[in-house]
Amino acid sequence: MGTKKVRIAVIGGGAAGLCCAVRCARHFGKGSTLIIERQPRTGRKLLATGNGRCNITNRNVSLSHYHGDKRLIRAMLSRFTADDCEHFFRQLGILLRDEDGGRVYPYSNRATTVLDCLRLACVRSGAEELCGFQIRTIRKSGRQFILQSDNIRVISDYLVFATGSAAAPQLGADDSGFRLLEDSFGILSTPRFPALAPVNTKEHYSQLKGVRAKGTVTLLGGDKRIQTSKGEIQFTEKGLSGICVFDLSRYVNEFFALGTVNGKQYRRIRLSVDVMQEFSHEELCAYLHECKKIFADEKAAAVLSGALDKKLSQTIADDCRLSTVPCRTLDSSSIERLAYSAKNLLFTPIASDDLRSAQVCAGGIDSTEVAPDTLMSYRVENLYICGELLDADGECGGYNLHLAFAGAHTAADAIISGSTGI
Numbered sequence: 001m002g003t004k005k006v007r008i009a010v011i012g013g014g015a016a017g018l019c020c021a022v023r024c025a026r027h028f029g030k031g032s033t034l035i036i037e038r039q040p041r042t043g044r045k046l047l048a049t050g051n052g053r054c055n056i057t058n059r060n061v062s063l064s065h066y067h068g069d070k071r072l073i074r075a076m077l078s079r080f081t082a083d084d085c086e087h088f089f090r091q092l093g094i095l096l097r098d099e100d101g102g103r104v105y106p107y108s109n110r111a112t113t114v115l116d117c118l119r120l121a122c123v124r125s126g127a128e129e130l131c132g133f134q135i136r137t138i139r140k141s142g143r144q145f146i147l148q149s150d151n152i153r154v155i156s157d158y159l160v161f162a163t164g165s166a167a168a169p170q171l172g173a174d175d176s177g178f179r180l181l182e183d184s185f186g187i188l189s190t191p192r193f194p195a196l197a198p199v200n201t202k203e204h205y206s207q208l209k210g211v212r213a214k215g216t217v218t219l220l221g222g223d224k225r226i227q228t229s230k231g232e233i234q235f236t237e238k239g240l241s242g243i244c245v246f247d248l249s250r251y252v253n254e255f256f257a258l259g260t261v262n263g264k265q266y267r268r269i270r271l272s273v274d275v276m277q278e279f280s281h282e283e284l285c286a287y288l289h290e291c292k293k294i295f296a297d298e299k300a301a302a303v304l305s306g307a308l309d310k311k312l313s314q315t316i317a318d319d320c321r322l323s324t325v326p327c328r329t330l331d332s333s334s335i336e337r338l339a340y341s342a343k344n345l346l347f348t349p350i351a352s353d354d355l356r357s358a359q360v361c362a363g364g365i366d367s368t369e370v371a372p373d374t375l376m377s378y379r380v381e382n383l384y385i386c387g388e389l390l391d392a393d394g395e396c397g398g399y400n401l402h403l404a405f406a407g408a409h410t411a412a413d414a415i416i417s418g419s420t421g422i
């Protein structure tokens with residue numbers, strides 16, 4: 001049985017763990033910091049981010065783009081802005097590029113650039129990696145942490161947990177970090193559920209599979225509008241997808257996990273899809289009246305076919321039970337129904353615990369467990385928790401990686417300065 005002694009052991013070689021290790025090793029020097037990774041290589045999820053392009057941060061980072069424990073998120077963001085993020089990566093040699101919506105990507109457009117430079121920075125600063133390390137037990141003896149695998153024991157003065165969430169298990173993710181924290185130290189977490197994921201719905205129009213449309217999706221609680229999101233909507237075999245749907249999925253899954261949306265109780269929720277958002281109901285009716293004459297001898301779906309994908313027009317006509325009638329016979333009330341349906345196509349979400357298609361999980365370590373200014377555990381001195389383990393999740397657009405890096409910096413700063421924040 002080999003034994004390795006270090007000052008700081010970082011469990012999890014993902015976005016947060018690698019970033020925290022670089023910061024610590026730069027300060028404490030060669031051999032001070034050890035990254036303990038269960039998988040054969042570090043950074044597997046990081047490589048898959050942004051479709052392999054890694055949407056690293058967002059220029060508009062602010063509290064309003066996040067859910068979860070706002071006190072914790074505010075504290076992390078106040079220490080690490082988008083400019084700080086750019087500065088950190090520039091120090092690693094990574095050039096960034098701005099895109100629409102404040103999204104920031106590596107100039108190379110490749111996530112490998114980010115991972116390679118982070119890993120190189122670890123090597124240069126003397127942080128070591130121990131991959132394929134299956135933690136069997138963790139305990140604290142006096143002031144030291146003792147981590148045990150089948151054949152290696154690691155002893156450290158500080159322990160950083162950065163094991164991420166169970167989102168995307170196909171990339172090796174699971175809940176083991178939460179289990180280790182609870183079983184070893186009694187550190188508790190809130191219920192977790194998928195966020196940033198497609199939404200499965202009761203109505204899945206098989207003919208719409210693969211169709212994309214620009215539009216607005218509104219989450220309704222009863223008949224009340226709760227939240228609206230704009231962008232590209234993708235219709236799938238099982239329901240709805242696309243970035244704007246991803247952003248709403250957080251609320252949908254909160255409803256199925258906790259019975260609430262944004263903390264408020266609702267009896268039922270639905271998604272209303274508007275695929276002609278630029279037009280008012282009246283404008284759309286006027287357009288459809290014009291088309292009624294142009295496509296007089298065609299079936300009703302044709303009145304929308306000059307504006308929408310054919311399959312979508314057909315679905316709207318079906319929804320209004322008008323698919324068999326010719327355009328010429330459409331009266332004003334039929335036109336009104338078609339216009340209404342194009343702007344309010346209703347979908348009823350169904351519960352899904354499919355983590356494979358989720359980018360992040362909502363929920364996490366209970367906010368009463370960590371000090372916001374340092375991310376140190378209140379229960380266990382010198383134990384820090386960062387990254388997606390925390391009860392904090394962001395919208396699509398680089399907000400989640402930003403928070404992982406922000407948490408890593410907060411924990412590293414605290415370790416370096418010797419501050420407990422308690």
Ligand SMILES: Cc1cc2nc3c(=O)[nH]c(=O)nc-3n(C[C@H](O)[C@H](O)[C@H](O)COP(=O)(O)OP(=O)(O)OC[C@H]3O[C@@H](n4cnc5c(N)ncnc54)[C@H](O)[C@@H]3O)c2cc1C
Pocket residue numbers: 011012013014015016017036037038039042043044045046048049050051054055056057133135162163164165167168172173174176177180358359360386387388389397398399400401402404
């Ligand atoms: C497909 C996809 C695309 C995404 N795209 C973006 C994007 O473009 N922009 C964005 O902001 N966010 C994106 N995200 C979210 C982002 O990847 C995560 O929020 C972020 O990686 C969280 O960082 P982390 O360090 O907490 O966890 P991770 O990056 O998941 O790292 C955790 C590490 O810990 C290791 N580990 C887990 N358990 C143990 C254990 N018991 N012992 C040792 N090691 C362990 C894991 O193997 C992993 O290497 C995406 C997510 C997915 C799945």
